[in-house]
Amino acid sequence: MSRVALVTGGTRGIGAAISIALKAAGYRVVANYAGNEEKAKVFAEETGIQVRRWDVSNYQACADGIAEIEAAVGPVEVLVNNAGITRDAMFHKMTPQQWNEVIGTNLTGVFNMTHTVWSGMRDRSFGRVITISSINGQKGQVGQANYSAAKAGDLGFTKALAQEGAAKGITVNAVCPGYIATEMVLAVPEKVLNERIIPQIPVGRLGQPEEIARVVVFLASDEAGFITGSTISANGGQFFV
Numbered sequence: 001m002s003r004v005a006l007v008t009g010g011t012r013g014i015g016a017a018i019s020i021a022l023k024a025a026g027y028r029v030v031a032n033y034a035g036n037e038e039k040a041k042v043f044a045e046e047t048g049i050q051v052r053r054w055d056v057s058n059y060q061a062c063a064d065g066i067a068e069i070e071a072a073v074g075p076v077e078v079l080v081n082n083a084g085i086t087r088d089a090m091f092h093k094m095t096p097q098q099w100n101e102v103i104g105t106n107l108t109g110v111f112n113m114t115h116t117v118w119s120g121m122r123d124r125s126f127g128r129v130i131t132i133s134s135i136n137g138q139k140g141q142v143g144q145a146n147y148s149a150a151k152a153g154d155l156g157f158t159k160a161l162a163q164e165g166a167a168k169g170i171t172v173n174a175v176c177p178g179y180i181a182t183e184m185v186l187a188v189p190e191k192v193l194n195e196r197i198i199p200q201i202p203v204g205r206l207g208q209p210e211e212i213a214r215v216v217v218f219l220a221s222d223e224a225g226f227i228t229g230s231t232i233s234a235n236g237g238q239f240f241v
């Protein structure tokens with residue numbers, strides 16, 4: 001039977017492309033989403049991918065959601081932590097709420113989801129945990145002290161957990177997308193995007209969600225078992241580590 005893959009934030013943007021690519025690669029995919037019921041319904045109808053709603057920043061909701069998936073579909077063998085939000089503001093204007101919301105979803109959400117599937121992966125001696133971090137977790141970004149901190153935290157989390165999972169057949173990796181043509185990036189003020197960001201991308205364009213999805217499919221494969229603790233950048237040459 002094919003492996004089960006769970007993609008958080010898997011009905012829109014990069015997450016939707018990942019869900020679709022994993023399905024095309026033969027996985028039984030479940031896409032989690034937090035809020036946009038209408039888009040999730042259309043996504044499920046168009047792709048035939050099952051969708052489940054819960055908020056990754058809530059530990060109990062993650063535990064309940066995963067228990068339901070494991071009973072109905074099977075054990076989660078591939079977890080893609082993709083769900084992420086922005087609350088951009090210059091630091092002197094950033095509120096504690098903007099800080100807490102971003103840390104809650106983009107960092108604590110990764111803990112909540114991974115912690116919930118981890119014991120099962122250890123018991124079965126197989127797992128793939130792939131977390132979508134960001135170029136802005138690597139280099140920092142004006143207006144994103146909260147987001148950059150969370151996404152950098154995801155990289156530390158990945159490196160620590162990779163060492164714990166290695167002897168149990170579990171790989172833990174991160175992907176750092178650059179600026180990808182999704183609603184999140186297109187919400188950046190047009191002037192900032194055109195004058196400040198796109199000129200810094202040597203390939204001269206935004207990335208496409210499918211260009212990130214292909215990296216995830218590769219890391220999820222059984223053949224990628226020697227790659228763990230890695231950060232793979234896909235950013236059009238905007239930043240080299």
Ligand code: CAA
Nearest residue numbers: 086088089090134141142143178179184185188189192196
């Ligand atoms: N680099 C350097 N300076 C910058 C800058 C940048 N990238 N962006 C803005 N600034 C400067 C502005 O020029 C301005 O300077 P002056 O006051 O000297 O003119 C100052 O910072 C304040 O900028 P704004 O006038 O735009 O201030 P604001 O309060 O209206 O908005 C902001 C601030 C919300 C941060 C807005 O600039 C913004 O949205 N910037 C984009 C942030 C960004 O890149 N977000 C990424 C979202 S996509 C994503 O997160 C996905 C991913 O992983 C890549």
